[in-house]
């Protein structure tokens with residue numbers, strides 16, 4: 035089996051608080067796996083355990099079958115970015131990469147390649163980290179993760195601080211990386227950051243996995259397909275027609291929410307000769323599901339789903 | 347955005363472990379690649395040069411006789427003992443202070459190997475610094491004698507030189523041990539200077555000749571007092587103090603070293619090996 039991350043029953047307890055609670059999943063080769071959860075869900079803790087910086091209370095994480103600590107020269111196997119600001123203020127960006135290259139036994143030409151890859155100019159590379167912007171630190175962190183030409187990437191909120199162009203560039207980079215057989219695990223608390231590139235999503239809240247799979251799998255497993263939002267010139271007539279077909283109808287704003295797919299609603303309207311002014315898929319978006327599933331762990335009480343809640 | 351390939355090359359490289367020597371080189375480089383590190387090295391060198399310069403200046407201006415080699419050595423080992431242990435402290439605590447420990451220990455998960463690499467790097471630096479100090483002391487002995495118009499006095503025995511080096515190495519290890527135990531630069535500095543400048547230099551030496559109990563207790567808990575019979579046996583005899591350089595003396599020396607060097611090193615290493623890095 036080609037390089038993959040396997041997490042089995044991972045648990046980490048701090049005192050009486052369980053930060054990571056029996057987490058199991060596999061991040062497969064050739065795929066981008068998104069690790070999503072609100073603040074404090076346990077993403078960073080899980081990732082620190084994967085690379086041996088934090089000891090698990092129970093369970094284990096392996097990379098291609100071995101514990102991270104058992105990998106010889108792990109920088110050549112796994113690219114890690116946990117916190118881009120955890121670098122010495124007084125070192126230059128180039129020096130940070132040079133130290134990594136030295137440790138891994140790479141030629142210094144690799145440093146220049148990586149600087150070019152993440153678009154840090156030679157003059158920026160000579161600056162001290164204390165004078166770096168957040169996005170520049172993040173780019174340096176990505177360069178640091180990639181310098182050893184690893185097969186696996188473990189990135190904690192890599193998009194943090196990147197500008198829109200930078201986020202798009204990073205998406206492309208990770209996508210290409212996975213397409214060529216690499217394994218990518220990246221965390222985020224922002225769904226839209228991950229949604230577009232992740233082949234697999236792992237939703238975590240309160241230390242537990244609440245849903246996992248592809249975007250479509252998560253949507254259908256939550257039973258939100260087959261819902262429509264509809265508005266007609268004659269809402270009453272349409273309600274009668276829909277109820278006659280056995281669907282439930284619930285008024286929302288100027289229209290109704292119907293427990294049927296848009297095609298069924300359109301058919302009913304046609305048969306009843308009712309003119310529709312608006313008809314769309316009323317299934318909850320991924321964002322709604324994400325918010326619902328992680329509701330207990332959110333800091334803010336979640337407002338009831340917006341009437342036009344299908345916008346996500 | 348760039349032509350550089352990010353593709354993982356198939357198949358997996360059969361990477362070998364990071365060789366220990368390479369880790370030592372990396373740690374050596376980390377001591378000198380920041381302004382803070384370079385300033386520390388410059389202060390160390392500058393202070394040694396300053397002490398030597400002042401001694402020569404005083405020798406030239408006053409009509410005192412030239413200092414002998416052993417006085418030169420103890421004068422110059424003072425700045426070394428003041429600063430080399432700080433380097434030993436910083437090589438550890440800076441990783442935690444700047445949170446670079448996360449990178450260091452993901453690139454080499456064997457924390458013990460990293461600890462030894464750091465220790466070896468700073469040990470070599472300490473030895474080089476001491477060698478420079480001893481060399482300058484030798485030059486000073488000759489130069490001072492030339493200024494005073496006398497013959498240089500080479501009264502340093504091999505044994506005395508060895509004890510001076512051993513003392514400096516013990517201080518270096520002590521700084522390193524407390525650094526790992528506290529993982530915090532100011533706290534480790536306070537403990538180190540508190541011990542060498544307050545306990546050893548003032549408290550122990552002041553009380554030693556005053557109280558009888560001090561003469562019973564201090565040799566067990568003060569490295570400097572415990573070493574006295576071995577370094578300054580003749581002077582002690584002349585002062586009418588019993589010289590314990592037999593088994594009891596060695597037991598005292600070993601106990602004081604275990605207390606101030608052994609214990610912090612062991613507990614500190616355990617802390618570094620076990621702690622969560624974040």
Ligand SMILES: Nc1ncnc2c1ncn2[C@@H]1O[C@H](COP(=O)(O)OP(=O)(O)OP(=O)(O)O)[C@@H](O)[C@H]1O
Pocket residue numbers: 048051053071072073074075076077078079080222223
């Ligand atoms: N040493 C510790 N002692 C007590 N609690 C801790 C400790 N370390 C982490 N925690 C708790 O574990 C939980 C998970 O933290 P973690 O940093 O993994 O969250 P996260 O998912 O990365 O969040 P974010 O999106 O904000 O980065 C938090 O509630 C945190 O307070």
Ligand SMILES: [Mg+2]
Pocket residue numbers: 077078079190
């Ligand atoms: Mg986090």
